[in-house]
Amino acid sequence: MTKHVDPNPIEYEQLIYQKGLRYERPPFTFQPQEWERLASERMSAESKGYVVGSAGTGETARKNREAFARWSIVPRRLVKYDGFPDLSVNVFGQKLPFPIACAPVGVQRIFNPEGEIATAAAAAEQSVPFIMSTASSTSIEDVAKANGNGVRWYQLYWPPNDHNDITVSILDRAQKAGFSALFVTLDTYILGWRPSDMDNGYNPFLRSDKIGVAIGLTDPVFRSHFKEKHGCEVDDDLEAAVAEWTRTVFPGMSHCWQDIKFLQQHWKGPIVLKGIQSVEDAKKCVEIGVQGIVVSNHGGRQSDGGNSSLGVLPRIVDAVGDKLEIFFDSGIRCGADIAKAMALGAKMCLIGRPYIYGLVLGGEEGTSHVLKSLLGDLELTLHLAGIQSSSPNHLNRSVLIKEDDLF
Numbered sequence: 001m002t003k004h005v006d007p008n009p010i011e012y013e014q015l016i017y018q019k020g021l022r023y024e025r026p027p028f029t030f031q032p033q034e035w036e037r038l039a040s041e042r043m044s045a046e047s048k049g050y051v052v053g054s055a056g057t058g059e060t061a062r063k064n065r066e067a068f069a070r071w072s073i074v075p076r077r078l079v080k081y082d083g084f085p086d087l088s089v090n091v092f093g094q095k096l097p098f099p100i101a102c103a104p105v106g107v108q109r110i111f112n113p114e115g116e117i118a119t120a121a122a123a124a125e126q127s128v129p130f131i132m133s134t135a136s137s138t139s140i141e142d143v144a145k146a147n148g149n150g151v152r153w154y155q156l157y158w159p160p161n162d163h164n165d166i167t168v169s170i171l172d173r174a175q176k177a178g179f180s181a182l183f184v185t186l187d188t189y190i191l192g193w194r195p196s197d198m199d200n201g202y203n204p205f206l207r208s209d210k211i212g213v214a215i216g217l218t219d220p221v222f223r224s225h226f227k228e229k230h231g232c233e234v235d236d237d238l239e240a241a242v243a244e245w246t247r248t249v250f251p252g253m254s255h256c257w258q259d260i261k262f263l264q265q266h267w268k269g270p271i272v273l274k275g276i277q278s279v280e281d282a283k284k285c286v287e288i289g290v291q292g293i294v295v296s297n298h299g300g301r302q303s304d305g306g307n308s309s310l311g312v313l314p315r316i317v318d319a320v321g322d323k324l325e326i327f328f329d330s331g332i333r334c335g336a337d338i339a340k341a342m343a344l345g346a347k348m349c350l351i352g353r354p355y356i357y358g359l360v361l362g363g364e365e366g367t368s369h370v371l372k373s374l375l376g377d378l379e380l381t382l383h384l385a386g387i388q389s390s391s392p393n394h395l396n397r398s399v400l401i402k403e404d405d406l407f
């Protein structure tokens with residue numbers, strides 16, 4: 001069950017030192033750069049290749065990381081203020097205590113049998129919004145239950161227009177289950193060229209244990225279509241059902257900007273388009289009237305030879321930052337990374353792989369540990385730089401310098 005812990009990263013640090021004195025230790029290291037290595041030791045070759053891996057030669061993923069080191073935080077001194085930095089943000093008219101969310105990540109049961117149940121509970125415990133993937137290994141309703149009173153958002157892999165009734169059915173289920181915003185992923189209408197997965201013969205959907213298809217196979221509209229077409233129930237021919245569902249959510253490039261209107265008619269809350277990398281597309285998002293975008297390249301998992309996600313963030317912020325909410329992901333690994341993305345204009349950051357490493361290393365407690373670590377690290381990073389809050393009044397480009405400009 002979800003228990004609500006009053007969030008306070010700084011108290012958490014104090015507690016850790018005290019616990020340390022009593023020879024109690026956290027579930028695993030606080031060193032963020034170690035999480036991937038430790039989790040890799042615990043995973044099968046397939047799971048490791050899937051989560052750690054990226055598209056092609058890994059160039060986009062590498063650039064995502066390198067981009068952070070090109071910016072540095074310049075600390076200011078004798079900035080007197082009361083208390084600790086305020087990390088809260090206002091998003092979609094709601095005040096949230098922290099500026100991070102769990103990015104949508106599919107098939108989480110391959111990392112730990114508790115999968116999304118553990119991560120959704122951990123996110124609620126840490127007062128961090130949970131974005132549920134359409135490729136989850138747990139149904140919409142069960143994730144909602146595990147997330148309890150937490151803030152939850154739903155990520156859509158979007159069936160083609162001739163399956164609009166399935167889309168509506170999924171959106172209805174998500175709304176009924178308390179998902180308050182819709183994140184529509186635009187960069188994964190087909191999976192990228194992923195050498196590590198191909199080497200392992202691994203595809204997240206085409207597994208004998210049918211792990212990433214829970215939402216489709218439990219959907220009444222999908223089930224009835226399947227019966228009409230195949231003359232049997234989903235459960236009587238699971239192979240065919242999985243193949244059908246895979247085609248439904250990864251149909252290739254089947255949508256255009258006008259189609260967003262359909263989602264706007266069928267979703268009552270904010271809509272956020274995930275995977276924006278160009279100023280032109282960001283402007284389209286404003287034109288079409290969505291409430292937010294995620295500047296993301298899917299952690300470098302889709303296209304090789306791409307730009308860093310952080311690199312394009314400032315120009316997108318300059319073009320549309322005052323017209324919609326800008327979320328950011330791809331490459332965030334520590335508190336300073338979050339601070340830099342926010343200084344460049346992101347409202348909130350989505351955390352991808354790191355919380356999955358937490359899931360691998362310690363289930364719900366492990367995910368909680370990663371989220372708490374990132375938040376504690378962020379809070380101290382701001383405090384030590386003399387930055388009073390994560391709002392753009394205090395955390396903005398004036399706190400950053402480009403390393404290249406220093407020489």
Ligand SMILES: Cc1cc2nc3c(=O)[nH]c(=O)nc-3n(C[C@H](O)[C@H](O)[C@H](O)COP(=O)(O)O)c2cc1C
Pocket residue numbers: 050051064103104105106133134135155185274296297298299300301329330331332350351352353354
């Ligand atoms: C194993 C894995 C599965 C993912 N599944 C989804 C998904 O189902 N839907 C989605 O929109 N993004 C998915 N993503 C992308 C993340 O939402 C996010 O954009 C990315 O992980 C951010 O980069 P980072 O891992 O470097 O933080 C997935 C990422 C990983 C690592």
Ligand SMILES: O=C(O)C(=O)c1ccccc1
Pocket residue numbers: 105106107135188191204205212298301
């Ligand atoms: O692997 C991914 O990045 C992703 O988005 C996905 C695709 C299919 C199933 C689960 C996740």
